[in-house]
Amino acid sequence: MNNMAKTENTEFKIVEAATAVFVHKGFDGARMQEIADKAEINKAMVHYYFRTKQKLFERVFENVFEVVAERISSSLETSKSIEELLENITGTYFNVLAEKPYIPDFVIHELNRNPELIVHIIKTRGINQAKLSELIITEIQSRRLKPFDPVQIIVNVLALTIFPFAASSIIKGFIFEGDAGKYDKFVNERRQHIIDFVKSAIFKDQKT
Amino acid sequence: MNNMAKTENTEFKIVEAATAVFVHKGFDGARMQEIADKAEINKAMVHYYFRTKQKLFERVFENVFEVVAERISSSLETSKSIEELLENITGTYFNVLAEKPYIPDFVIHELNRNPELIVHIIKTRGINQAKLSELIITEIQSRRLKPFDPVQIIVNVLALTIFPFAASSIIKGFIFEGDAGKYDKFVNERRQHIIDFVKSAIFKDQKT
DNA sequence: AACTGGTTTAACCAAATAGTTAAATCGTAT
DNA sequence: ATACGATTTAACTATTTGGTTAAACCAGTT
Structure with a gap:
């Protein structure tokens, strides 16, 4: 287990950002790019941690x-x-x-x-x-x-x-x-x- | 005023179809193509009658x-x-x-x-x-x-x-x-x- | 110092989507 | 019949979007 702290931190930031976007815009209105921006990370990271918009939404x-x-x-x-x-x-x-x-x-x-x-x-x-x-x-x-x-x-x-x-x-x-x-x-x-x-x-x- | 009957009929069909799609999927989830399909017309017609998705939605x-x-x-x-x-x-x-x-x-x-x-x-x-x-x-x-x-x-x-x-x-x-x-x-x-x-x-x- | 494995990035891709265009069609008035 | 304007269509475009990839970047391990 190496950089676990970093990992958990990024994952947390993604979920936080995704929550803010999903609850206000709904699944259809939400954009993966906006979530990435709000979490201040690269969009690819969102997919790296959660694979799909659907899975992120479920979380x-x-x-x-x-x-x-x-x-x-x-x-x-x-x-x-x-x-x-x-x-x-x-x-x-x-x-x-x-x-x-x-x-x-x-x-x-x-x-x-x-x-x-x-x-x-x-x-x-x-x-x-x-x-x-x-x-x-x-x-x-x-x-x-x-x-x-x-x-x-x-x-x-x-x-x-x-x-x-x-x-x-x-x-x-x-x-x-x-x-x-x-x-x-x-x-x-x-x-x-x-x-x-x-x-x-x-x-x-x-x-x- | 020539083919008014046809016009009103098409417009009516579009609004009917759009209503069904918008109320069930919301603005963001609705697709212009789905509305056209449901109205059994060409997608361009939807834009011909209402110009934009936004305007159609407002109607x-x-x-x-x-x-x-x-x-x-x-x-x-x-x-x-x-x-x-x-x-x-x-x-x-x-x-x-x-x-x-x-x-x-x-x-x-x-x-x-x-x-x-x-x-x-x-x-x-x-x-x-x-x-x-x-x-x-x-x-x-x-x-x-x-x-x-x-x-x-x-x-x-x-x-x-x-x-x-x-x-x-x-x-x-x-x-x-x-x-x-x-x-x-x-x-x-x-x-x-x-x-x-x-x-x-x-x-x-x-x-x- | 080189290796390793997870993490991060920039660039890319394919599909979907709202909207456009130019030509064809249709009804009607002349 | 023909000319005209409104209607309809097929094909197209530009952009957005979810998702991918390959290479770079760390931080520990040996």
Whole structure:
């Protein structure tokens, strides 16, 4: 093993650069030359380390997805009650997406472009949706929650949390007519709003 | 004006074909040759009628967006109460998106790729969000609704309705593990679920 | 100092792709 | 029938793009 440090460094720089380009331009819009430029290396190096654009893309997608999945999963583990769970999921998504708001569009678009591949990539890192459903069902049976379908509730939380980031351009452009400040305020307030809104919807005893 | 019929027919065929290709592959993934093939004409014709890929794309985007905006707008006009409005918006989106489920990803992705252009295109066909907010504010003041921010409520309804279509691959792939039948059932039930869920969240007097 | 094996570079290649052009065709009005 | 302008086609071009190659360049090893 000789110049391992150099190797790992170059590989890292390529993945970093490739991530930046792929997430913003998508697979089709990304250019190997741009990735090389951003990594400040020769284009041949990109192929030397990853052979094809496809293979490099797969590595990038796995990375991006893993970061999100890990943080969500660990927040699921530590939650005991529905309230805590709701707050943890929403909070975690907000933290991740405030940092990397391009993720929803990236994941959704590439997933639609090539469902088989991406589903296969993600399957290995499944989020334990089962535990979530169980908790909700138990709470419904104990009559604390209204009898909504647990799956619908889960999708609702995801939708309420992720959509504003995916559609930020639409919201910015239309509802706030380009005023970035108003949009930021909206996003900040939204974290708590989602929690209040969902609780208000699912609990039988309400807290105005 | 001689062969106008032929002209309009060719132009129509091009737009139809271009729409199909653009919405599924995006601007970057679309190929002029594929559009020509699908329209069963020579590739030069596409350029003869639209000069550039960019111009053709703009025409397609305007069309796609107009169809949606028109149907949503007209459903807003005819609604008097909050309940009716909620049912109309949700129902209209469901009708449109069940037909054209690729629209959310298409619009979101192209909007993120080139916000200035697309926002400019859409601005001319603004949806009157003002009227919506007003109605909500009035209802909050008359104490029928809980005092949520009207803008948040509007975004919630959009999120709950649009997200499952944008993220259908994710939902299909993970939550239902590839079972298309379960997903269809889920979508069918969702139309009513959203209405119940939102009502349960925003109204002070609840109907379990 | 010469050898070795991984790393890096410049130059190159073949395919793909948006866009062009000039000639052919077609319908219509004279 | 013929002339005219719009439409259509086949062939072509320039450029971009993913990918390759062969030679140069290191950094340790002997």
